[in-house]
Amino acid sequence: VTPGSNGSPRILLTGSGGQVGWELVRTLAPLGALSPFDRRSLDLTDLDNLKATVRSAAPDVIVNAAAYTQVDLAETESDAAHRINADAPGALARAAADSGAIFVHYSTDYVFDGSAGQPYTETDRVSPANAYGRSKAAGDEAVLASGADAYLFRVSWVYGNRGRNFLRTIRRLAAERDQLTVVADQYGSPTWSRQIAEATASALAQILSARRERRALPATGVYNMAAGDYTSWHGFAQAIVDSAASPGRTVSVLPIAGADYPTAARRPVSSRLDVTRLAREFGITLPSWREQLALCLASDALAP
Numbered sequence: 001v002t003p004g005s006n007g008s009p010r011i012l013l014t015g016s017g018g019q020v021g022w023e024l025v026r027t028l029a030p031l032g033a034l035s036p037f038d039r040r041s042l043d044l045t046d047l048d049n050l051k052a053t054v055r056s057a058a059p060d061v062i063v064n065a066a067a068y069t070q071v072d073l074a075e076t077e078s079d080a081a082h083r084i085n086a087d088a089p090g091a092l093a094r095a096a097a098d099s100g101a102i103f104v105h106y107s108t109d110y111v112f113d114g115s116a117g118q119p120y121t122e123t124d125r126v127s128p129a130n131a132y133g134r135s136k137a138a139g140d141e142a143v144l145a146s147g148a149d150a151y152l153f154r155v156s157w158v159y160g161n162r163g164r165n166f167l168r169t170i171r172r173l174a175a176e177r178d179q180l181t182v183v184a185d186q187y188g189s190p191t192w193s194r195q196i197a198e199a200t201a202s203a204l205a206q207i208l209s210a211r212r213e214r215r216a217l218p219a220t221g222v223y224n225m226a227a228g229d230y231t232s233w234h235g236f237a238q239a240i241v242d243s244a245a246s247p248g249r250t251v252s253v254l255p256i257a258g259a260d261y262p263t264a265a266r267r268p269v270s271s272r273l274d275v276t277r278l279a280r281e282f283g284i285t286l287p288s289w290r291e292q293l294a295l296c297l298a299s300d301a302l303a304p
């Protein structure tokens with residue numbers, strides 16, 4: 001970690017090669033001396049090395065964007081998922097607590113089974129329906145128990161221009177096929193990775209100013225971070241296909257039931273998140289999912 005000059009905070013970022021991590025490298029840069037680590041430079045499964053790296057870096061802020069995110073594979077690799085999603089965040093958060101660093105972490109809508117019938121708030125009890133959700137819920141618990149000034153941003157249905165995600169899969173399939181079948185009875189809020197990184201930077205700027213000015217920090221704990229509206233996987237796929245429409249070619253997107261698309265991991269029926277706490281405490285409201293998609297799709301076009 002490069003020492004922060006003029007008292008600028010030292011920020012250690014893990015998972016810098018991931019969807020959210022890659023964007024965070026750009027949005028956190030103005031906030032301090034940023035040291036990004038990807039999986040090759042910092043493997044979260046090596047807890048001794050993890051602790052030693054944090055000790056020698058002496059960061060003022062740790063942002064953990066690394067995670068085991070392969071939802072179906074986690075059913076057969078639950079030990080690996082637990083090590084990366086629960087043991088490592090717990091160790092990082094305890095290291096942050098010991099040194100007085102702020103800890104930023106990401107949780108998931110998949111800590112819920114989706115049966116609530118209304119948007120989940122931060123105080124709702126978790127009830128994961130799959131191994132990935134259980135590993136993330138255990139991570140949340142370990143972070144909250146660490147004693148660190150910890151901020152857990154709970155995000156959902158993350159996509160972007162890079163990495164493995166639904167947007168890129170649908171765009172590829174729509175280029176290859178005339179017809180797609182997509183699950184229409186599971187609901188959530190698709191969220192662009194850049195919106196998450198920008199909202200994180202905005203929240204962190206507020207936390208750091210409070211600390212610099214010796215004011216009380218914004219309340220710690222879990223914050224849902226998603227658009228206030230939602231759709232189904234089918235609705236999301238239809239919007240993606242519409243955006244890529246070319247003259248003389250139609251791709252139909254047929255709705256199917258989740259029951260007709262068996263996957264190793266069970267998915268929540270509805271994992272909508274109530275986003276009022278983030279707006280109240282930080283004044284941050286993410287654009288609607290359609291606006292986010294439009295912004296994302298426009299972002300990789302070259303300016304004229």
Ligand SMILES: NC(=O)c1ccc[n+]([C@@H]2O[C@H](COP(=O)([O-])OP(=O)(O)OC[C@H]3O[C@@H](n4cnc5c(N)ncnc54)[C@H](OP(=O)(O)O)[C@@H]3O)[C@@H](O)[C@H]2O)c1
Nearest residue numbers: 015017018019020039043044066067069106108155157158
């Ligand atoms: N993706 C979603 O739909 C979604 C939904 C809700 C919540 N979240 C949460 O949002 C956060 C960011 O996720 P994301 O979408 O950016 O995921 P992502 O694109 O899969 O990025 C995660 C990063 O962590 C790295 N990683 C995996 N194992 C590691 C290890 N042992 N040591 C160090 N790094 C490791 C991955 O490297 P490799 O690529 O080399 O494996 C990847 O670069 C995570 O906490 C995730 O649980 C994601």
